[in-house]
Amino acid sequence: MIIRILGDRQYQVPEKDLAEIERLDQAMTSALDTGDDAAFSAALTDLIAKVRSSCDPLPDDDGRTSDMVVPHEGASLQEVRDMLDAGV
């Protein structure tokens, strides 16, 4: 499983940490759905901290695509909502 943090880099997620990362993704998603800014920011901050502390960074020229993408560090709920709404 490869994760990219936007504005940062790609990481390889160890199997044992996947459940915790998915839990934080769910917390972020629920906060987005209910419009809870504080909970969204907290979940995003925790998620980024978790990925950086427990996943291995991939070399810059790895070339593989990511399975999941984390929003920019410090992104607000509204920014992420706009990004998702704008789509491609």
Add this chain to the structure above:
Amino acid sequence: MSVMKRLSGIVQAKANKALDKAENPADMLDLTYEKQLENLQKVRRALADVATAKKRLELQANDLQSQADKLQSQAKQALAQGQEDLAREALTRRSAIGEQLEGLGTQHQQVEAQEAQLTQTSQRLSAQIESFRTKKETMKATYQASKAEAGIGEAVSGIGESMTDAGMTMQRAQDKIAQMQARAGAVDELLTSGALPDVTGSTPDDIQAQLNAASAQSEVDAQLAAMKAELSPGGDQQAIGAGQSAGAESAAGSGAVTTEDDVAEATIADTSGGNGSGGQS
């Protein structure tokens, strides 16, 4: 679907669009390389824009800070002249500037975060470009020898994803700069409209004008008092004059803020008290 999965779908779709499709995989490699170079140029320009925005914020914060300092000393001066209303006005304006300064501080932190992300993006893109430049020649040779795609599609899609990330990071920085410029424009407008007096002194500073008028007035009063003293024949009036000024000094010395009316009342009270005690003796 979770945020991370939705975002991944968007990034992959954008990545597919980002690269021009070429019939020949070898051409595709060259086109991708050109796109990479263009992308890096764009990131570098965005970085320059961020630096300019940061500089503007710093200049404005400096202007506002010296304005706040000036109003603080004007408030003190007004209070020393006994003009409490003027002091209050100066402090009210100073507090409005304080709010603006806080806002600028937050924006400065944000712009620094954008700068850090773009710097990192630029470094990673440079490393990728350097690596891809040599790799693509090997891939081309392999393709020409065997007509097998030899992982070209995979290598290119990874690059498309990085370019998409860079594009989204640039977009975010540009949005922040646009918000910042709107606010900076509003602060400039406040400064020029006189709601926040201009630090450069190009527009008249009404508080300073009132302070100057008051100190000119008190100089005139002092000169008048001196002339009256010279003209008065008796020593009695001089003694009363001395008593009055001593009373005013003691009121000021007790730390109370004394308006002219207060001083006048105190003087009348002193005089009647003096008469009363004179009557008793």
